[in-house]
Amino acid sequence: MLTRMSARDDTAPVTLHLDRVPGVLGRIVHERAADYAGADPALGAARARTHRFETALRQLGLSLIAEVKRASPSQGAIAPLDPLEAARAYEAGGARAISVLTEPRHFDGTAQALRDVAGGVAVPALRKDFVVHPAMLREAAEWGASAALLMVSVLHEATAEYLRMAHHLGLDALVEVHDERELDIALEADAPIIGVNNRDLTTLHIDLEVSPRLIRRARDAGFGGVLVAESGYRTPQDLAGVRDLADAVLVGSSLAGSGDLTRAARDLMRA
Ligand SMILES: O=C(O)c1ccccc1NCC(=O)[C@H](O)[C@H](O)COP(=O)(O)O
Numbered sequence: 654m655l656t657r658m659s660a661r662d663d664t665a666p667v668t669l670h671l672d673r674v675p676g677v678l679g680r681i682v683h684e685r686a687a688d689y690a691g692a693d694p695a696l697g698a699a700r701a702r703t704h705r706f707e708t709a710l711r712q713l714g715l716s717l718i719a720e721v722k723r724a725s726p727s728q729g730a731i732a733p734l735d736p737l738e739a740a741r742a743y744e745a746g747g748a749r750a751i752s753v754l755t756e757p758r759h760f761d762g763t764a765q766a767l768r769d770v771a772g773g774v775a776v777p778a779l780r781k782d783f784v785v786h787p788a789m790l791r792e793a794a795e796w797g798a799s800a801a802l803l804m805v806s807v808l809h810e811a812t813a814e815y816l817r818m819a820h821h822l823g824l825d826a827l828v829e830v831h832d833e834r835e836l837d838i839a840l841e842a843d844a845p846i847i848g849v850n851n852r853d854l855t856t857l858h859i860d861l862e863v864s865p866r867l868i869r870r871a872r873d874a875g876f877g878g879v880l881v882a883e884s885g886y887r888t889p890q891d892l893a894g895v896r897d898l899a900d901a902v903l904v905g906s907s908l909a910g911s912g913d914l915t916r917a918a919r920d921l922m923r924a
Pocket residue numbers: 677678720722725726727728850852854857883884885886903904905906907
């Protein structure tokens with residue numbers, strides 16, 4: 654599927670080559686592109702950037718982005734969380750930002766979950782979805798998110814334009830990569846916040862060595878922005894490889910399925 658759209662009058666249409674996205678991820682992004690086919694790509698007036706998400710992650714020590722994750726392709730049903738209750742529990746456990754899944758089919762996410770969380774906690778909220786259309790960024794801003802996820806594995810060379818669109822809307826963006834080639838695209842796009850996903854989203858295999866390897870590479874290349882290690886963290890020992898390297902970790906399944914979200918968040922981040 655090839656998607657072309659122009660989000661602002663002064664930009665050329667952005668083309669996404671979704672047929673290049675393989676495996677589980679490929680299926681999900683095709684579904685999301687179909688969901689938004691025909692949606693208005695106009696972003697509307699520029700909004701001031703608050704940098705709330707970025708500022709939250711730049712605090713001293715390793716920051717936790719805790720994810721409201723009720724289900725996933727790798728785990729199936731995780732827990733029937735009430736999003737706002739879960740976010741408040743994470744906040745009480747020290748989370749500095751909340752990631753909220755809004756993808757409905759595989760993650761049991763909703764727009765209302767993001768609205769509730771963004772309006773109900775003091776820490777910033779990230780819209781976690783598979784962004785394949787400018788309308789998804791406009792929605793993120795309208796629903797109260799401070800940031801949105803942008804995946805280089807999906808957007809490829811359109812990453813820089815999607816980053817510009819997010820910033821136009823006042824949003825920070827977590828630009829996610831999984832290998833060296835994707836990291837180079839994120840660096841080239843001048844992304845202020847880069848997330849390294851330990852999970853290969855085409856096979857769902859997790860390798861906790863991926864984050865330290867790519868974070869070191871980013872720092873060696875002179876990257877001075879925020880670096881986030883993502884996925885697969887269950888114990889404080891799992892964090893050893895990124896504790897002194899990353900600015901933040903993004904954790905979903907192990908916290909969401911723990912039964913006591915506040916305690917699980919505190920226990921995981923205990924040094
Ligand atoms: O989590 C999945 O199974 C998954 C499958 C396909 C695409 C994306 C997927 N997850 C997105 C994420 O990367 C995670 O939600 C996030 O980083 C937290 O990971 P974890 O702590 O391992 O739940």
